[in-house]
Amino acid sequence: MVVSKLVFPTLSYTGWGSIKQLLSSVKSFQAKRILCVTDEILVKIGLVDKVTKPLIEKGYELNIYTDVEPEPPLECGQKLVDYTKAEKFELIIGLGGGSTLDLAKIAAILATHDGAVKDYLNLTGTKSLKNNGLPTILIPTTSGTGSEVTNISVLSLETTKDVITDDRLMADVAIVDPELTVSLPAKVTAATGVDALTHAVEAFLSVQASPTTDGLALQAARLIDHSLRRAVKNGSDREARTNMSMGSYMAGLAFFNAGVAGVHALAYPLGGQFHIPHGESNAVLLPYVMAYIRPSCVKKMAYLYEVLSGDTSKTLAEASHLFVKRMETLVRDVGIPSTLKGFQIPRSALESLTDDAVKQTRLLARSPKPLLRADIFTIYEAAFEGKLPNEL
Incomplete structure (x- = not known):
């Protein structure tokens, strides 16, 4: 071990x-x-x-x-x-x-x-x-x-x-x-909530994960996945707000010890170059990064899907694909744009975004699938077009 x-x-x-x-x-x-x-x-x-x-x-x-x-x-x-x-x-x-x-x-x-x-x-x-x-x-x-x-x-x-x-x-x-x-606006609730979910998911998939961080990350992901839509719809929902706070707290403990990876590495340049809030930067990239790295962590993604959905009837391949789709649906449901186009980012920016993301070596080192320059550009391009990238 x-x-x-x-x-x-x-x-x-x-x-x-x-x-x-x-x-x-x-x-x-x-x-x-x-x-x-x-x-x-x-x-x-x-x-x-x-x-x-x-x-x-x-x-x-x-x-x-x-x-x-x-x-x-x-x-x-x-x-x-x-x-x-x-x-x-x-x-x-x-x-x-x-x-x-x-x-x-x-x-x-x-x-x-x-x-x-x-x-x-x-x-x-x-x-x-x-x-x-x-x-x-x-x-x-x-x-x-x-x-x-x-x-x-x-x-x-x-x-x-x-x-x-x-x-x-x-x-x-x-x-x-x-x-x-409770007074947090719906838009901020959505962005920060997906940020917390990203912490939990990336910590669970990180190459530095441990049984301790896995436990924290899984419970955090479950709480957030089941409560975020409710908190966005009704900010006074005490149970949803409590679950979101506890989920965010546990996700923080998980990612602090296991680390985050590709989503955050690619999100940082969106904030730096286009001043997109960090939570929204993570949210728009989450499904695309997950789809791209899925072949390297099929079993763990499948388990995430089972924990979030309660459905244990699918094969590992099916469940891992469904997990990616679940992330895509959640981002859309809470009102965050699902493409880089939705943030008015031009195609011409993809090269400079890639140049900056490559520098985030501290984060990229934790990805279960190594993300080199060509991989990063492919993910940005997929997020621009709104099509989940081909899984290699």
């Missing part, structure tokens, strides 16, 4: 109403100056006030920082790091979607390091992290990225994306409260 390294957050609170654990969590760090990284929309709808009110009532010095962006560029991260250092905060709270949580992690870790954010990027950076960061409490308000339980922060560059990754980016406390996701 292959030896697997498994890393999990120090402490997690999950379930409806778990945000009530925030005050005691803050107390445990004995911090006085606190920075809450969030976004302006959550301030406007009153969610930030609701979450932070117990802290203010107890006299904590709390600064709210909202200068964040979706798919944050390098400059956005640098501005936050500079602010965090200048104000000498002692604790960072991240409240929001994956981009916000990623920025909070970057602020926490680089507050204790010299140099610029770009110096620590995975692909081009020249420095490595050596110190522990400020304590962090991460609170997702979407059910999608799993950022609250990973050691990765993603930043957008000019045409692609890069990451800072190190176990020192792990949250000290993660609070996953589905009640905080």
Whole structure:
């Protein structure tokens, strides 16, 4: 048996109403100056006030920082790091979607390091992290990225994306409260939900998967597959929201330890070149990548289909094909465009997208089918035309 390294957050609170654990969590760090990284929309709808009110009532010095962006560029991260250092905060709270949580992690870790954010990027950076960061409490308000339980922060560059990754980016406390996701718009619910499903699926199929990550990934995929349509249709559906939050959380734990692969590698350039939200980038590519790699993981895809559908009557080949079609149908049902054309991406961009995707070696290394340049171009072309690629 292959030896697997498994890393999990120090402490997690999950379930409806778990945000009530925030005050005691803050107390445990004995911090006085606190920075809450969030976004302006959550301030406007009153969610930030609701979450932070117990802290203010107890006299904590709390600064709210909202200068964040979706798919944050390098400059956005640098501005936050500079602010965090200048104000000498002692604790960072991240409240929001994956981009916000990623920025909070970057602020926490680089507050204790010299140099610029770009110096620590995975692909081009020249420095490595050596110190522990400020304590962090991460609170997702979407059910999608799993950022609250990973050691990765993603930043957008000019045409692609890069990451800072190190176990020192792990949250000290993660609070996953589905009640905080009720106000999430249907479109964002759909995109982040398929993102979480992609995490689960790619973790299960990863060459770095283990029995532990398989268990997490399978349960996550089942919860999301059975609940996402309901959550998109009715955001107040408490059971659906709970299942989505728990599914996203478990998918995060699964992919953090097993890794994601081809879908994410090809999705990053879509975000970098065309600023397509990460969840939608994953969603549009998911069926095409799955169809292309299917011959390399027939048995596992067939098992995924059986777990999601309850149908055990099909052959392995039939079930694996049906799994791909199930992913294609789900993306369509939640209203996400099913082709690159649907995002107004021209055919002329396929070469540059391929050039950038090839650079994502960290992700591509986990694919059960090696994806070389020609393979990647074929997948992009299939996604452009809206035809599942020929399976080799």
